[in-house]
Amino acid sequence: MDLLIDSFISAIMLAASLDAELFSIVAVSLKVSGSSTVLASIIGVPFGFVVAFESFKGKRFLITCLNTLLALPTVVIGLFVYAFISRRGIFGPLDLLYTQGAIIIGQTILIVPVVATFTISAISRIDDRYRKTAMTLGANRLQTAMVIIREARFGIMAAIIAAFGRVIAEVGISMMLGGNAKGFTRTMTTAMALEYDKGEFVLAVALGIILLCISFGVNMLFHFFQGRTEE
Amino acid sequence: MTLYSASGIKKIYNGKTVLDLNSLEIEQGNIYTLLGPNGAGKTTLLRILAFLDPPTKGTISFRGKDVRFSETSLQPLRKKVVMINQRPILFTTTVYKNIEFGLKVRKLPPKKREHIIKEALGMVGIQHLAHAPAHRLSGGETQRVALARAFALSPEVLLCDEPTSSVDLENQSAVINILKQVNEQKQITIIFTTHDRLQAAALATRTMFLDHGKQSAAAGENIFTADLKEGTGDSSLCMIQNMVELNMPVRKTGKVRLFVDPEKINIINKPGKNCAHGKVVQVSEEKERIRITVDTGVFFTLLMTVEKYRGTNLLVGDQIYLHIPPEAIQVQDI
Numbered sequence: 001m002d003l004l005i006d007s008f009i010s011a012i013m014l015a016a017s018l019d020a021e022l023f024s025i026v027a028v029s030l031k032v033s034g035s036s037t038v039l040a041s042i043i044g045v046p047f048g049f050v051v052a053f054e055s056f057k058g059k060r061f062l063i064t065c066l067n068t069l070l071a072l073p074t075v076v077i078g079l080f081v082y083a084f085i086s087r088r089g090i091f092g093p094l095d096l097l098y099t100q101g102a103i104i105i106g107q108t109i110l111i112v113p114v115v116a117t118f119t120i121s122a123i124s125r126i127d128d129r130y131r132k133t134a135m136t137l138g139a140n141r142l143q144t145a146m147v148i149i150r151e152a153r154f155g156i157m158a159a160i161i162a163a164f165g166r167v168i169a170e171v172g173i174s175m176m177l178g179g180n181a182k183g184f185t186r187t188m189t190t191a192m193a194l195e196y197d198k199g200e201f202v203l204a205v206a207l208g209i210i211l212l213c214i215s216f217g218v219n220m221l222f223h224f225f226q227g228r229t230e231e
Numbered sequence: 232m233t234l235y236s237a238s239g240i241k242k243i244y245n246g247k248t249v250l251d252l253n254s255l256e257i258e259q260g261n262i263y264t265l266l267g268p269n270g271a272g273k274t275t276l277l278r279i280l281a282f283l284d285p286p287t288k289g290t291i292s293f294r295g296k297d298v299r300f301s302e303t304s305l306q307p308l309r310k311k312v313v314m315i316n317q318r319p320i321l322f323t324t325t326v327y328k329n330i331e332f333g334l335k336v337r338k339l340p341p342k343k344r345e346h347i348i349k350e351a352l353g354m355v356g357i358q359h360l361a362h363a364p365a366h367r368l369s370g371g372e373t374q375r376v377a378l379a380r381a382f383a384l385s386p387e388v389l390l391c392d393e394p395t396s397s398v399d400l401e402n403q404s405a406v407i408n409i410l411k412q413v414n415e416q417k418q419i420t421i422i423f424t425t426h427d428r429l430q431a432a433a434l435a436t437r438t439m440f441l442d443h444g445k446q447s448a449a450a451g452e453n454i455f456t457a458d459l460k461e462g463t464g465d466s467s468l469c470m471i472q473n474m475v476e477l478n479m480p481v482r483k484t485g486k487v488r489l490f491v492d493p494e495k496i497n498i499i500n501k502p503g504k505n506c507a508h509g510k511v512v513q514v515s516e517e518k519e520r521i522r523i524t525v526d527t528g529v530f531f532t533l534l535m536t537v538e539k540y541r542g543t544n545l546l547v548g549d550q551i552y553l554h555i556p557p558e559a560i561q562v563q564d565i
Binding site: 127139 | 302310313318
């Protein structure tokens with residue numbers, strides 16, 4: 001118990017002293033997680049919208065597959081992407097392995113299903129009268145789609161925030177594809193794992209506190225947008 | 232000028248025919264009412280006329296041109312016709328932006344949009360709500376915004392699905408007056424559905440009655456589900472809700488839909504064949520005619536001219552006999 005309390009106090013002091021190493025790790029984490037969230041949103045939101053809005057054969061099966069992908073372990077994605085970007089993989093010449101780009105690719109694959117399924121759910125909850133109203137007021141398909149996206153905006157925002165929450169806390173992909181290189185691919189979670197291995201708890205606890213604060217902020221935002229959706 | 236002309240229109244959902252019209256003609260500038268019970272196919276017909284749903288079978292022409300129910304062909308037609316839902320929904324933004332939506336779609340310049348929105352808001356008397364959040368309005372206000380949103384587009388046809396069903400009495404008369412005013416001032420053809428016969432009579436130039444998806448000549452009065460039993464000779468006995476027994480000059484048995492023409496029912500002094508005894512429970516005026524409701528265990532409505540009514544000296548509470556001649560009865564299979 002003393003160890004935890006001592007580590008906690010030291011961690012608070014470390015964070016308060018604006019330690020350069022600590023903030024470099026946080027910055028890398030935010031950069032790769034932010035980039036993968038943006039990419040996943042660009043892919044997942046339109047994809048989710050089309051799945052929710054259009055009727056086609058195999059729609060239920062596709063949604064079931066997306067739901068299954070929500071439970072995909074990060075190490076499986078790590079292995080899968082590794083097979084493509086390692087020296088012997090088809091994208092080997094691009095030299096992506098152990099770069100931030102590799103982490104971003106892996107994390108994007110991880111959260112596209114999250115963004116897509118939450119978007120499907122947000123769009124499906126929108127009253128069909130919005131579509132009919134837009135159509136009868138003369139809107140074309142694209143304008144009607146924009147009306148629905150606008151009405152589902154809080155739900156879609158919640159999808160994006162949930163996806164960010166998922167990647168900021170993942171460790172498997174960052175470790176396997178990033179390699180935990182100091183100052184370059186070392187994220188909060190990989191640094192915590194390393195510090196734990198070394199038996200150095202101060203930095204690990206400090207990073208844990210920051211990660212918890214970020215997660216708390218993300219969840220506050222998530223609930224804010226969910227609340228607006230239910231209004 | 233004929234605006235809509237339709238023939239052989241059918242709409243089938245999951246194998247069930249919900250609308251089956253032989254022909255339909257809508258003239259420009261008139262107000263039409265679609266009367267009928269729930270599930271009669273009124274909303275289905277409105278959605279077809281609004282070019283939102285294609286009919287399963289049949290053809291429709293608009294202003295003499297055949298309508299092709301493909302997305303590209305319907306797009307320009309939808310800009311001429313606006314439908315207002317029974318419970319209209321407003322976009323979660325301001326009232327002003329709700330009305331502006333259709334004008335933006337039509338690519339009108341901002342100055343012109345502003346002028347039209349002000350005029351539309353003035354028409355429905357809610358100028359003060361222009362910048363209010365639309366989703367916080369009351370039912371009556373929402374209905375008015377929906378009307379303003381439609382008027383702003385100056386459509387050729389306005390289709391209203393029970394425009395007064397979700398508003399209070401005060402707002403009901405306001406909505407009716409607004410529709411009348413728009414029809415007179417802008418010559419917009421209005422087609423609206425209602426359950427309320429008095430409302431239909433007050434507003435419409437023409438009334439159509441739909442029942443089980445079919446147009447009925449009976450105008451929504453005296454419609455009963457009845458049991459036909461074998462009678463003597465070539466006739467059948469008809470029991471309406473086990474209360475009124477009528478002799479029908481047809482040989483048929485089983486459940487049928489019965490329409491009794493309210494203008495062909497006679498008032499007599501003595502009991503006789505095809506007669507029902509009852510009490511006058513309501514007398515009202517309706518477009519220069521008198522409507523009398525008689526409770527015989529089953530409610531019958533009679534319609535007669537003012538002159539004829541004066542000759543009867545009928546008052547509410549009077550006990551009378553109704554004679555229902557065979558020619559007043561139409562039978563439809565269920």
